[in-house]
Amino acid sequence: MKRLSPYPNWFYLPGAIIYAVLFLVPTLLSFYFSLTRWTIFDSEFIGLDNFVQFFSEPALVKGFVNTFIYAVVTSGAKVVLGMALGLLLTSQIVGRGYLRAVVFFPVLVSTVGVGLTFQVLMNPERGAINAALGLFGFDGPGWLTDPSLALLSVALVDVWKGVGLATVIYMAGIVSIPAEYREAAKMDGAGPWAAFRKVILPLSWPATSTVVTLSLIGGLRSFDLIWAMTKGGPGFTSDVIASVIYKQYQAGFYGLSTAGNVVLFVAVTAVVVPLTRFLASKEVNA
Amino acid sequence: MRGRRTVVSALTILAITSVTACSAGSLGSSEDTDGATKITMLTDADEGSQSDAKAMVAAFQKANPGVVVDVQAKPSGTDGDNLIKTRLQTGTMTDVFTYGSGSLFQQIAPANNLAALTGDAAVAKVDEAYLPQVSVGSDVYGVPWGNAFAGGVMYNKKVFEQLNLQVPKSWSEFLATADKIKAAKIAPVIQTYGETWTSQLFVLGDFHNVAAAAPQWAADYTANKAKYATTPAALAGFEHLQEVHDKGLMNSDFASAKVPDGLRLLASGKGAMYPILSGVLPQLEQVAPDNVDDIGFFALPGPDAATNGLTAWFPNGVYIPKSTSGPKLEAAKKFLGFVASPAGCEVMAASNKPTGPFMVQGCSLPADVPQVTKDIQTYFDEKKQSPALEFLSPVKGPNLEQLCVEVGSGISKADKAAALYDQDVKKQAQQLGLEGW
Numbered sequence: 184m185k186r187l188s189p190y191p192n193w194f195y196l197p198g199a200i201i202y203a204v205l206f207l208v209p210t211l212l213s214f215y216f217s218l219t220r221w222t223i224f225d226s227e228f229i230g231l232d233n234f235v236q237f238f239s240e241p242a243l244v245k246g247f248v249n250t251f252i253y254a255v256v257t258s259g260a261k262v263v264l265g266m267a268l269g270l271l272l273t274s275q276i277v278g279r280g281y282l283r284a285v286v287f288f289p290v291l292v293s294t295v296g297v298g299l300t301f302q303v304l305m306n307p308e309r310g311a312i313n314a315a316l317g318l319f320g321f322d323g324p325g326w327l328t329d330p331s332l333a334l335l336s337v338a339l340v341d342v343w344k345g346v347g348l349a350t351v352i353y354m355a356g357i358v359s360i361p362a363e364y365r366e367a368a369k370m371d372g373a374g375p376w377a378a379f380r381k382v383i384l385p386l387s388w389p390a391t392s393t394v395v396t397l398s399l400i401g402g403l404r405s406f407d408l409i410w411a412m413t414k415g416g417p418g419f420t421s422d423v424i425a426s427v428i429y430k431q432y433q434a435g436f437y438g439l440s441t442a443g444n445v446v447l448f449v450a451v452t453a454v455v456v457p458l459t460r461f462l463a464s465k466e467v468n469a
Numbered sequence: 470m471r472g473r474r475t476v477v478s479a480l481t482i483l484a485i486t487s488v489t490a491c492s493a494g495s496l497g498s499s500e501d502t503d504g505a506t507k508i509t510m511l512t513d514a515d516e517g518s519q520s521d522a523k524a525m526v527a528a529f530q531k532a533n534p535g536v537v538v539d540v541q542a543k544p545s546g547t548d549g550d551n552l553i554k555t556r557l558q559t560g561t562m563t564d565v566f567t568y569g570s571g572s573l574f575q576q577i578a579p580a581n582n583l584a585a586l587t588g589d590a591a592v593a594k595v596d597e598a599y600l601p602q603v604s605v606g607s608d609v610y611g612v613p614w615g616n617a618f619a620g621g622v623m624y625n626k627k628v629f630e631q632l633n634l635q636v637p638k639s640w641s642e643f644l645a646t647a648d649k650i651k652a653a654k655i656a657p658v659i660q661t662y663g664e665t666w667t668s669q670l671f672v673l674g675d676f677h678n679v680a681a682a683a684p685q686w687a688a689d690y691t692a693n694k695a696k697y698a699t700t701p702a703a704l705a706g707f708e709h710l711q712e713v714h715d716k717g718l719m720n721s722d723f724a725s726a727k728v729p730d731g732l733r734l735l736a737s738g739k740g741a742m743y744p745i746l747s748g749v750l751p752q753l754e755q756v757a758p759d760n761v762d763d764i765g766f767f768a769l770p771g772p773d774a775a776t777n778g779l780t781a782w783f784p785n786g787v788y789i790p791k792s793t794s795g796p797k798l799e800a801a802k803k804f805l806g807f808v809a810s811p812a813g814c815e816v817m818a819a820s821n822k823p824t825g826p827f828m829v830q831g832c833s834l835p836a837d838v839p840q841v842t843k844d845i846q847t848y849f850d851e852k853k854q855s856p857a858l859e860f861l862s863p864v865k866g867p868n869l870e871q872l873c874v875e876v877g878s879g880i881s882k883a884d885k886a887a888a889l890y891d892q893d894v895k896k897q898a899q900q901l902g903l904e905g906w
Contacts, residue, residue, distance in 0.1 A: 416662075417875070
């Protein structure tokens with residue numbers, strides 16, 4: 184039986200052309216160019232050499248580890264903080280509208296602007312953060328210059344900037360839970376903690392899975408904030424896959440960096456597809 | 470209804486941004502206005518480069534009323550390299566642009582992208598020593614922009630006088646000097662990893678000593694026969710950097726300080742020796758105009774005082790892309806000819822105190838140059854200088870600055886960093902299609 188479509192075929196044409204020209208062709212081309220060594224004008228087919236080179240890159244292992252640390256730390260913190268702020272901002276708190284706006288505000292600011300601002304604030308000698316810590320008698324660390332701290336400092340700023348979005352998603356999730364459930368739990372004698380654990384937490388699972396997926400993808404391909412704040416430094420200690428790829432592109436190794444992007448694409452897919460499946464399977468019906 | 474309005478306004482924004490994007494992209498198409506040929510020029514965005522370019526353009530326009538030059542700005546460092554390559558590749562380069570000579574110049578595929586100037590009047594006065602830095606085979610593509618400069622150590626002469634110190638001629642003397650400075654509670658060696666390129670001086674500025682120990686090294690290095698990790702003279706640069714860190718000879722804020730911070734430290738006498746390129750001299754004049762003559766310059770010392778000498782850098786070039794043609798090409802060539810003439814040198818010398826000799830015949834340094842320039846000129850006069858590796862070999866890896874930051878910060882060791890750098894340059898050599906890699 185012929186499937187009936189509500190539109191004639193030509194109706195799909197504009198969308199199809201845009202999709203092919205801007206998405207399909209470049210994606211397929213990038214798979215080809217990842218197998219070549221190309222300069223400004225010509226390209227030479229070199230098989231899988233770029234991938235061999237990419238995986239033997241000394242900064243790469245560090246970049247992979249850092250990428251996963253960064254993704255897990257930021258998405259974990261966004262889930263916990265987003266949930267806590269979501270609960271706070273759906274309660275009967277004074278100035279709720281204002282507070283909701285304020286927590287979302289950092290999401291709207293340019294990432295590079297935030298990065299450069301925090302780079303100045305986190306300066307170990309002249310920054311406001313260490314000056315403030317100094318008033319209380321603490322000797323602040325080199326937030327972005329200490330090799331063991333740099334990545335976590337950037338992650339901290341990422342959480343500050345991104346938690347507003349997680350909060351909004353949680354607020355929507357919590358508000359959509361029908362009041363009857365909480366009332367029924369109360370009738371059965373559940374305290375606030377039990378009500379949270381047994382009612383709010385499971386029923387806001389769709390929100391949690393959205394937040395986890397979004398922030399994990401964001402964390403895995405994170406680049407702008409790290410580049411604005413540390414450029415992967417000091418040395419290679421806060422490099423992530425995306426910054427390794429960008430540096431290769433900057434150096435003019437176009438084939439190599441294209442191969443890196445293909446690897447990143449595969450890595451993100453390999454993490455996110457099973458994860459979304461898993462999260463979807465845990466969903467309960469409200 | 471509300472949804473549709475959002476879509477419409479989103480489309481409007483898209484349309485506006487794409488229109489502005491177009492007009493920014495079509496820089497080369499500005500039409501001749503009132504009979505004058507209008508050409509565009511791209512140079513670094515920092516204040517010094519911009520004022521140099523504007524002074525040069527003003528003098529040129531005065532001498533050539535028929536041409537108008539519009540100066541534009543680009544970021545410096547690797548971001549700028551990328552912009553240059555992308556604009557050359559897409560045929561949207563300005564009519565004239567400044568860019569590195571030597572290995573950087575080789576990386577922009579000159580034969581494909583640049584207009585050859587061989588035999589043209591524009592290059593007639595260029596110093597012979599400079600020509601190989603802007604040539605492929607027998608074809609010349611550029612003229613020098615500004616003067617030569619040096620990689621070595623800027624030092625505070627007042628501190629040296631107070632502590633009764635001499636300029637060190639060997640590495641052991643350098644360490645002994647540093648110890649005495651440290652005992653006087655002054656930071657002996659200034660490092661500024663807030664700008665990562667500054668970390669490379671111990672390696673790149675040491676090349677005179679490498680060449681003194683192994684004259685064939687640059688050629689062997691290009692042919693994949695010599696390595697940093699396995700040549701003791703070449704590895705020395707990395708080892709010196711590690712020694713300076715291990716002995717605690719650096720300023721306390723080395724990890725975050727930037728060049729102006731380092732220069733302030735040096736000028737105030739709180740730091741004594743700053744391994745850097747002499748090209749930062751204009752910045753010194755900005756941050757500490759009263760102390761410029763307290764600062765001198767010496768070459769990074771090697772193992773032997775007898776072979777002590779300076780590692781020199783050639784000036785950037787000014788080039789014309791292939792995409793420029795017709796009257797614009799003629800005007801651009803005229804501009805290059807003016808840059809590489811005694812008149813052009815005078816403009817440069819007035820705009821910006823020179824940090825080394827000019828590479829144009831008939832140009833000499835003015836008498837009132839700063840102490841740093843006098844010290845550098847002495848090395849040139851005594852012929853105790855050799856060009857930096859990047860002018861002898863196209864092989865230069867992109868990660869040297871990060872590797873040096875790791876050694877200088879104590880994250881990594883000299884031998885490991887040198888071995889990693891040898892791997893790093895391999896990619897560059899393969900990308901350039903060199904033989905033997």
